[in-house]
Amino acid sequence: MTDAPLPIEEVQAVETAWTTGIVIEKAQPTDDLVQLRVHVQDRIRHRPGQHYLIRLRAPDDYTAQRSYSVASDDDDPLVEFLVERLPDGEVSSHLYDVVEVGDELEVRGPIGRWFTWDTTTPAVVLVGGTGVVPAVAMLRTARRLGRTDLLRVVAVGRSPDHLPYRAELAKAGASLAYTRVSADTRAAGAPTADEVRPLLEGVELAYVCGSARFASYAETLLVDCGMPVEGIRVERFGPTG
Amino acid sequence: MAVTRGFLGKRRGQEHRLPPGQYDVGGGWPVLTAEATPRLDPQRWTMTVDGLVSSPTTWTWDQLHELPPSSYVGDIHCVTTWSKFDVTFRGVSVDLLLEAAGPQPEAAYVMAHSTTGYTTNLPLADVTDGKAWVVWEYGGKPLPREHGGPVRLLVPHLYFWKSAKWVTRLELMAHDRRGFWEQNGYHDRGDPWAEQRYQGD
Ligand SMILES: Cc1cc2nc3c(=O)[nH]c(=O)nc-3n(C[C@H](O)[C@H](O)[C@H](O)COP(=O)(O)OP(=O)(O)OC[C@H]3O[C@@H](n4cnc5c(N)ncnc54)[C@H](O)[C@@H]3O)c2cc1C
Numbered sequence: 466m467t468d469a470p471l472p473i474e475e476v477q478a479v480e481t482a483w484t485t486g487i488v489i490e491k492a493q494p495t496d497d498l499v500q501l502r503v504h505v506q507d508r509i510r511h512r513p514g515q516h517y518l519i520r521l522r523a524p525d526d527y528t529a530q531r532s533y534s535v536a537s538d539d540d541d542p543l544v545e546f547l548v549e550r551l552p553d554g555e556v557s558s559h560l561y562d563v564v565e566v567g568d569e570l571e572v573r574g575p576i577g578r579w580f581t582w583d584t585t586t587p588a589v590v591l592v593g594g595t596g597v598v599p600a601v602a603m604l605r606t607a608r609r610l611g612r613t614d615l616l617r618v619v620a621v622g623r624s625p626d627h628l629p630y631r632a633e634l635a636k637a638g639a640s641l642a643y644t645r646v647s648a649d650t651r652a653a654g655a656p657t658a659d660e661v662r663p664l665l666e667g668v669e670l671a672y673v674c675g676s677a678r679f680a681s682y683a684e685t686l687l688v689d690c691g692m693p694v695e696g697i698r699v700e701r702f703g704p705t706g
Numbered sequence: 707m708a709v710t711r712g713f714l715g716k717r718r719g720q721e722h723r724l725p726p727g728q729y730d731v732g733g734g735w736p737v738l739t740a741e742a743t744p745r746l747d748p749q750r751w752t753m754t755v756d757g758l759v760s761s762p763t764t765w766t767w768d769q770l771h772e773l774p775p776s777s778y779v780g781d782i783h784c785v786t787t788w789s790k791f792d793v794t795f796r797g798v799s800v801d802l803l804l805e806a807a808g809p810q811p812e813a814a815y816v817m818a819h820s821t822t823g824y825t826t827n828l829p830l831a832d833v834t835d836g837k838a839w840v841v842w843e844y845g846g847k848p849l850p851r852e853h854g855g856p857v858r859l860l861v862p863h864l865y866f867w868k869s870a871k872w873v874t875r876l877e878l879m880a881h882d883r884r885g886f887w888e889q890n891g892y893h894d895r896g897d898p899w900a901e902q903r904y905q906g907d
């Protein structure tokens with residue numbers, strides 16, 4: 466990181482190379498979520514929405530690498546990841562079951578220049594499951610800059626237990642929706658057009674992140690609510706669609 | 707780099723077919739797009755080859771289907787690290803389209819454009835001599851919309867972002883120009899075996 470604190474709007478994406486990440490903190494907030502906070506050597510500044518690659522290497526040099534969105538703001542001294550352990554998942558189960566504080570991981574990032582929030586454009590963020598991770602980074606950055614009014618986040622999970630960062634999202638003013646259980650006054654179900662339409666007023670961009678199924682639902686909903694297709698940015702991760 | 711403590715790898719399947727850093731996704735086919743999935747009416751869609759050609763040519767859906775068809779059976783590799791073995795696509799060879807349009811001698815690069823405004827650049831040599839197709843069938847069925855249906859470019863020897871979904875135009879150029887993902891940090895060529903993922907690889 467540079468000494469001169471360049472405003473984040475002016476941070477440009479640059480070429481990245483593999484470097485070493487050291488796991489400084491590890492938490493397992495649920496049976497299938499692991500949060501890693503990593504010190505990244507020769508770290509490059511990131512914009513909210515970007516991701517890193519994490520690469521694991523076996524003794525015979527076999528490697529497996531996957532992408533993980535960054536949850537932390539750029540001013541956090543550590544880079545934070547939140548990973549869902551998939552049954553039989555090659556990389557996620559290693560990160561959940563095996564990794565310990567002090568371990569070294571090969572990392573590369575930040576990557577992605579499209580699915581990033583520039584911190585000045587009013588936006589709606591519609592995210593589901595582990596897709597909330599980039600939304601968390603956006604909200605944390607907005608909070609530091611005093612621009613939370615620019616972001617309207619709708620976060621969707623099967624149930625409260627399946628919504629990572631639920632408390633933090635709620636505190637930051639995100640609307641939470643659970644598809645399988647009712648909570649407070651809201652009945653179980655995906656967000657509806659009536660819930661999303663009012664959030665689109667004055668908004669120029671929409672970010673959608675989650676599984677392929679969630680992303681198709683969210684895209685269609687946004688278009689039905691009048692969001693122009695050109696203003697929708699999508700990041701899909703998760704099971705095959 | 708150092709070995710990751712405790713990692714042996716699951717290494718499912720046929721590693722000799724996997725380029726470095728890839729894994730076998732098996733029966734699945736992840737959908738990765740940066741944009742909302744468009745709904746295109748094949749009857750209104752057209753395919754154009756223009757730029758540095760002697761006769762810019764446009765085909766309608768029906769005209770394209772009148773060209774001699776050809777198939778690709780083999781593997782595909784996505785920069786997000788999945789590979790998929792033994793897929794079948796059917797469409798027409800890009801060679802046929804280029805033959806009709808007649809590339810000029812200076813033409814050395816191609817920009818593929820999709821109806822969504824997505825672009826991706828390729829050396830002309832990567833889409834000629836039976837290396838690239840314009841396809842509308844996958845596994846014997848119409849290409850699903852989320853995978854680029856009705857029509858996508860197929861350049862299976864390069865990372866799959868080069869295989870532009872919803873392709874509508876191939877523009878021949880004398881000089882290379884970066885497309886959408888390439889401007890966003892991805893490699894200009896994208897050879898999976900050389901692991902050309904990002905600019906600088
Ligand atoms: C840009 C980007 C950002 C990402 N950010 C995150 C993130 O912040 N947190 C996170 O947890 N993941 C994230 N992912 C997904 C991540 O890269 C891996 O795909 C995921 O961790 C699975 O890897 P694995 O090696 O554990 O499983 P694999 O060994 O690759 O897969 C095991 C099996 O599970 C299936 N599968 C893959 N993903 C899922 C899923 N999500 N749910 C159910 N089944 C699945 C596969 O098809 C396969 O059959 C992101 C992906 C992308 C492209």
